[in-house]
Amino acid sequence: MTDTTDLPALTCFSLAITDQVAHLVLNRPEALNTMHPAFWRELDTVLARLHRSGEARALVISSTGKHFSAGMALDTFGGAIAMDDQSPEGRAALFDLLTDMQATFTRMESLRIPVIAAIHGGCIGGAVDMVTAACIRYATQDAFFCIQEINIGMVADVGTLQRLPKLIPLGIVKELAYTGRRLPAPRALACGLVNELFDTQAAMLDAALACAREIAAKPPVAIWGTKQAVHYARDHSVDDSLRQMGWLQGAIWSNRHVGEAVDAMRGRREGAFPPLAPLQRFSDGE
Incomplete structure (x- = not known):
């Protein structure tokens, strides 16, 4: 196992690198693995390390608790992040804030190694943005996907509406984006969003790591x-x-x-x- 102690202490994730396969785990199940500022900082740091070092040949991202991730932590916008819509200057700053957040998932998409997302439970809002930037998606039978943003009065803005149409039929994208309905795992498999379904989270993770090891054995x-x-x-x-x-x-x-x-x-x-x-x-x- 590769030593990762040179990374800053992680509070939202755990990272292990074994036999040239990196395994990044969302580990705030008590908060449904929601995405707040520390999430973005830590994910950026880990991805930059993996991109630069060349020590891993594939990356698996999985999660803990009831849901893969419930998406953006809504209290963020009432506290740590100011969303000023009262002036053109404030709205212009929103553009740069979003660009910075988008860059994190683009970093994942452009990582020098393949990324496999192992999804269980809910993959909601910003989590859909995240997994659409992966190369391969495995899911459990009970998983579901939801473009939650429309349900809270906003447009999905960190990559879902740009990447999802490259993965599944446009009509399905529009249905999900306009209604905020859940896309259950069997339908996600049928339309091509996920590669394979598994009865248990353990079986899914075993398959994801096996696929990563298979990739790691190639040049x-x-x-x-x-x-x-x-x-x-x-x-x-x-x-x-x-x-x-x-x-x-x-x-x-x-x-x-x-x-x-x-x-x-x-x-x-x-x-x-x-x-x-x-x-x-x-x-x-x-």
Whole structure:
């Protein structure tokens, strides 16, 4: 297990890295794992660490208690965060506040490694924003998804309305977004929002970690390239995406990796591949 004691003390999450798989757990079940300022700070910190270090090759996000997450902590907006709608200056500041919050889930989406969300119970409001930024979603049979924002008089604003239409039919997105109805797990599976359903949370978590270990056994740079190509293709034309694929493959192609992967398959063993290189910000240099 990798030492994570160099991280600041986490109050909303726990993090473990074992056999190159990171497991991030929402751990405020008494508060239904709601999202308040500390949640955003800690998630940002953890994602930045995983992105820079290259120590993990896949990330699983799961939760504790009754619900995966009940979304935004509403008392935040009455206390820690001022929402001034009385002046153009205040409303302009709202734009920058939202941009900052959106950036956290975009950081998760653009992480150099795949992200698997393991969802049980309610995935509500901001939690839907969060899991739509993941690569793979597993859920328990009793899970449900709810675009809660419309029920409290606002528009979902941290990524759901932008990412969900890329994942499920637009008509279903509109139905959920306009009504605030719950999307039960079986229907979420049928429309493609989740990859697989499980009878228990334990079985789901075992499957999520097994999938993460399977990913971690592949060449990390090839996984990185695959994630880059899939996301680019999602947002661009086929011709543009094929052109990008040529540049990408030319940049990361490795005869050694391909040979090792083939030899490992023939020998019925795990391949030995180098990790992604650690990243350093230019501003951190001498």
